[in-house]
Amino acid sequence: MKLIDTHCHLNLPYYKDDCDEVIRRALGDGVEMIIVGTDYKTSKRALEIANRYQSGVYVAVGLHPESLEDRVEQEDENKSYFEGEEFNVDIYQQLAKFPRVVAVGEIGLDYFRPDATKSNWEEVKTKQKEVLWQQLEFALQLNLPVMIHCRQAHDDMLALLTDFKNKYRRILPLDRPWGVLHCFSGDENLAWHYFNLGLAVSFTGLITFSKNWDSLIRKMPDDRLLVETDAPFMTPEPYRGKRNEPLLVNYVAKRLAEIRGVSEAKIASITSANAIKLFRL
Numbered sequence: 464m465k466l467i468d469t470h471c472h473l474n475l476p477y478y479k480d481d482c483d484e485v486i487r488r489a490l491g492d493g494v495e496m497i498i499v500g501t502d503y504k505t506s507k508r509a510l511e512i513a514n515r516y517q518s519g520v521y522v523a524v525g526l527h528p529e530s531l532e533d534r535v536e537q538e539d540e541n542k543s544y545f546e547g548e549e550f551n552v553d554i555y556q557q558l559a560k561f562p563r564v565v566a567v568g569e570i571g572l573d574y575f576r577p578d579a580t581k582s583n584w585e586e587v588k589t590k591q592k593e594v595l596w597q598q599l600e601f602a603l604q605l606n607l608p609v610m611i612h613c614r615q616a617h618d619d620m621l622a623l624l625t626d627f628k629n630k631y632r633r634i635l636p637l638d639r640p641w642g643v644l645h646c647f648s649g650d651e652n653l654a655w656h657y658f659n660l661g662l663a664v665s666f667t668g669l670i671t672f673s674k675n676w677d678s679l680i681r682k683m684p685d686d687r688l689l690v691e692t693d694a695p696f697m698t699p700e701p702y703r704g705k706r707n708e709p710l711l712v713n714y715v716a717k718r719l720a721e722i723r724g725v726s727e728a729k730i731a732s733i734t735s736a737n738a739i740k741l742f743r744l
Contacts, residue, residue, distance in 0.1 A: 464731045466716055467738040468496040468709040469665055470523075470569070470610060470645045470691035474508040477695040477706055482512060486520060489709035495519040496709040497742065499569050499610060499645075501527035502548050506558055513563040521744060523566035523610050524558045525598055526550050528573040528591040550594045552601060559605050565742040567602035568610025569645065570595055572623075575614045588616075592623055599627050602642075603634065608741050609642035611662070617653055624660050635661060639740045640686075646693050651679040658687050663741060665689035668699030668707065671718045680722045689741070690715045690734045 468489070473482050473496070489496060498513060498520065500506025506524035513520040532547045558564060572591050576584075602609045613620045628635060635641045640663040647654065647664035654664055664687060670676050680688075692698075692715070694707035699714035713727075716734065720727045738744060 464728055465493045465495070465735050466690065466712050466731050467735050467744070468494055468692050468694070468712040469643065469689045469738050469742070470499050470667075471496050471694040471707075471709050472501070472505070472696075473498050473694065473709070474500065474505045474512060475695065483515070485708045485710075486512070486516065490516075490519050492710055492713070494709050494712055495521070495744075497521045497523055497565060499523040499566075500525055501569055502530040503551070503554055503558075506555070510558055510561055510563060514561075520563070521565045521742065522561075522563045523568040524555055524564055525566075525568045525570045525610070526555075526594060527569050527612060528571055528595070531590055531594060532587065550597055552597070555601065556605075559607065564607070565744060566608050566610050567598055567605070569612045570598040570609060571612035571614075572616035572620050573612060573614045574616040574619075588619070591616075592619060595623060596627065603631060608640070610645050611642055612645060613649075617649060621656055621660075624657075624662075628660055643689055643741065645691060646697060647676075650675075651682070654679050654683065658684065663687040663689055663737065665691045666715060666719065667691055667693045667697035668703070668711065668715055669697055670722070671699040671714055672703060677722050680719060685733050686737060688719070688734055689737055690719065690730075 498509040500509050509522045513522045530548050641661050643663040643665050644657050645665050646667050690712050692707050692709055692712050698705055698707035699711055716730045717727055720730045
């Protein structure tokens, strides 16, 4: 049974000691994967990892909205400091020319901030929207699909994507989605807005410990459904609280099968076919 984890971050320090072991474990069980960048450094790292394998490991390159600002990230007792990055078309184009790159991502809007009351918050949101638009155009120029991240920003996201689709509707693909809302956590109504814009949605381990999306999962069209881990995050039951990895996408597929009342093999067939078509694997 083949599955494709369409979104994981094996390029992050969580896997610095055993990245290849994690990949071999997944590939050995028939799980292929797309390693997703969040800035230039992690996009480049994803490509370096993928190039070590003959097949089954692919890459998305892009600039995450959180990577636009200076930030501090805490992992256990260790703090890491990151300088905000400007989107540079030329350096991402150099990465995107490699055959293993199958998407532009992870790009989007993220309005979740503990310091959202700071005086330049509107400037931050404006910059995120400008950079998202630039990367959507970048993907269109390269004829690549997009992986979209959206947190607490769906109103602005829908408005921006509607404008983008209206402007470029003549050159966006009609025979397949042109992108995916990764780690979808919105409601059923929101999902149909994204479907109508020509996008797919992808589910993570969240669905293994919450029933919030059961109704949507039962009703949604087969051709808009993808699976992912978002590893190392969103670990499914029964491993919740531990580091996630691509192999565990099996538990996401198992839960989808239970909700839809079909076999796991059927879910694997549907989601793999959708990933192959969207990302042209």
